[in-house]
Each structure stands twice: as structure tokens, then as C-alpha cells.
Amino acid sequence: MPIRYQVVVAGSGPVGSFVAASLANKGVETALLEKNGATLPICTGIIGVETEKLVPIPAETICSRINSVRMNVAFERELVYSNPGTMAYVVDRQSFDHSLLQKAIASGVHYLEGYRVKKLSFNPPNTVVITVKNEKEEEKIEANLLILATGFSPTLLKEAGLKGYPGTVEGVQTEVELSTDTSIIEVYFSNALVPKGFLWVVPISKNRARVGLVTPEKGMKILKEALNKDFLKERIKEREPAKIRMRLLPRGPIPETYGNGLLVVGEAAGQLKATTYGGIYYGLLCGECAVETALTALSLKRSTKNVLSIYQTQWENRIGEELREGARWRSLFESMSDEQMILAADIIGGDGIFNKVKSVVKFDWHKDLIGLGLSYLKRHGLSVVNRSISGRAS
């Protein structure tokens, strides 16, 4: 007889642990399957303070507290956004993830480490049979619902009969000895430095920082070259920087995040910010929607595609417009030459407009800022036309 749960959550990243804990707290018999166990995720670990409304952020997981973002535009201009208080934390992902997993286990979640979800099949109206592989063998687990929170998972999505991501970018990162202000994130925009992307220097202590970038391709090579450029080389104390690590990130959400007996959430569903590719906070927000839908399906004793489709509506109501506006900004930004970026920085940074823009800045919500920014640029002749920018400032 296969083991049976009401809900199986696959993936013990922040989103999977959060979803599993939330379900168990509502009295749902929940299993959390993790293929790897404690590994160090490739992530900068920046989370806005709003995240604390959803999950606790234990003090011991926090490396630094951020109150300013310094944006360097093509090494010619600088825009600084500061907050009187902390706007974001930089966490140690391994201990942050561990704290959420411990919370899930304490809530009654049955945690199975070394279990990889491979396949699923659905028996209507509410049984999903999950084929899992552990160290020794393949086995079957039954549940009313499977929630995939497995991070970037093109193969698993295909196996589940779902369409894949609209594209990918490379996220690349290393840690270096570098003296820095622990309250400031530095971001560098320059097509010459990072084509169609950006580079960051994020403090984790006074003497150590995460340096990384996102770009469509050749990210490892681009980061290696950047570390040897004067603006970084002169600051890096450690001559041999630590290993550079890369992984792919979805460039947007998959078209359908549900199927028969199945919900997909977090990075697995492509629920990342379109502007920064931050995935933790939006994943948790969508996780709340997945929990709500799961509870409805359990109460109806039906986990058919039809019933589960409400999840898509719910999460799109929460972050859909953010993702669309973010993609609009991204298509303008990615088409800009360095000269055009400088021009844009002058328009936004000049004559007090940046101060006005600042009033709508929220660390995790960019739609209003994008709307205002794009309207200023358009007024000055810079706008999105056929995915390229046209015109010049008057």
C-alpha cells in the first residue's frame, strides 16, 4: 500500500517549507519531500522587510540590514535611494531556509529528505499518485494534491504536462573579501559591463560581499571579467575570489500553474520579480494563494484542474500587474545603450523628478515607480517602441 497524505509538497526551499507549515497549521496531513537536504543555494539573500509579515526572519539568519540602494549608471551617473530605516535584509540562505524547515517540522509536517519527485498521475476526482526516488528505490506516494515548489524545474513541468518558462537568464554569483558599507546595496547598470542585465555588490559583513549578476548568457565569463575591472579589482582584498556559481532563472511565469491534482508555486512557477529576479517574497505571497486553493480542494474533495484553476486567478490578482509592468520596463532597459541609460538617468535624476519618483518607491513593489518613470521618459522622447527605444531628450 502506498503511503498516503492529504497534501504532498515537493521542495524544501523557503516557499515549500512555508506552504507545508501553513497547511499543517490548518490541520492538513502534509508531507514535504526534498531531493537534496542542506545545500547552499545560489542566492544573494535580499528580502524586503515586508517579508516579515509572512515569515519570521530570525536575527541569527541576518547578515546585514540595508537602508540604501546606490545605482551606478554606465560609470557616469549615480542615483541613490535611501530610507530612514531598514528597507531590506541580506540573509544567509542556508540558515534562513533551515529556520523555515524547522518551523514546518514543528507544525507537524512529515519531512522526507532524499526524496526526488519524478512523476505523477491523477485518478479523479482527488487522488494523485506520485512516483518518488530515494537513495534505494522508487516508490509511490498518494495524496489528494501535489504542490511543486521545486525551484527552476523544466523537466518536471514537462513530466507534469505543463508548458515551460517563457525564457531564462543566468544568475551568477561569488563571495569576495571587500570592504564595504554594510547598509548599502550597489547596483551597476551598463550594457558594456553586463549585456541586458546588471551587476550587484551586496554586503554580508564589513569585509565581505556577494558580487553577482544576471544576464542572458555567458554569465560566468562576464563576472570573471568584471572582477578584474578596476572598479572592483581595486577594492577586492582577496586575490583569488571564491568559486563562481551559476544557475538558470525563469524569465517569467509559466502560462498555467495548475493541473489535475497539481499546483506549482514559487520559482518553479516563474513567480519572480521581473525587475530584479528576486523570488522569495513573491513566491511566499503566491504560496498563500496555493494554501487557500488547497484548502478549498480538500473541503470539496475534488482536486481537478477545474477546481484548482482559482489558484491562477488568485496569484495573478496579487502580482500579475507587477510582473507585466516589470517586463515592460525590462524590455526598454534591455534595449538601451549606455548613452541612452545616462540620458534616462539624467531625465529621472534631474530637476527634482527623482525625489517625486522616490515617494512611490517600495522595495518589493515596482509597478507605480515604473509607471511614473516610463511616463517621464516618454515625455522626454524615450519610450518602448517595438521593444527598442526611440527618440532623444529635447
Ligand SMILES: Cc1cc2nc3c(=O)[nH]c(=O)nc-3n(C[C@H](O)[C@H](O)[C@H](O)COP(=O)(O)OP(=O)(O)OC[C@H]3O[C@@H](n4cnc5c(N)ncnc54)[C@H](O)[C@@H]3O)c2cc1C
Ligand atoms: C545568483 C542569484 C541571486 C539571487 N538573489 C536573490 C535575492 O537576493 N532575493 C530573492 O528573493 N531571490 C533571489 N534569487 C532567486 C531565489 O534564489 C529563488 O527565487 C528562491 O530560492 C525560490 O525559492 P523556492 O522555494 O521557490 O525554490 P528553491 O529555493 O529553489 O527551493 C527548491 C527546492 O526544491 C528541491 N527540489 C528540486 N527538485 C525536486 C524534486 N524533483 N523533488 C524534490 N525536491 C526537489 C531543491 O533541492 C530545493 O531545495 C536569486 C537567484 C540567483 C540565481
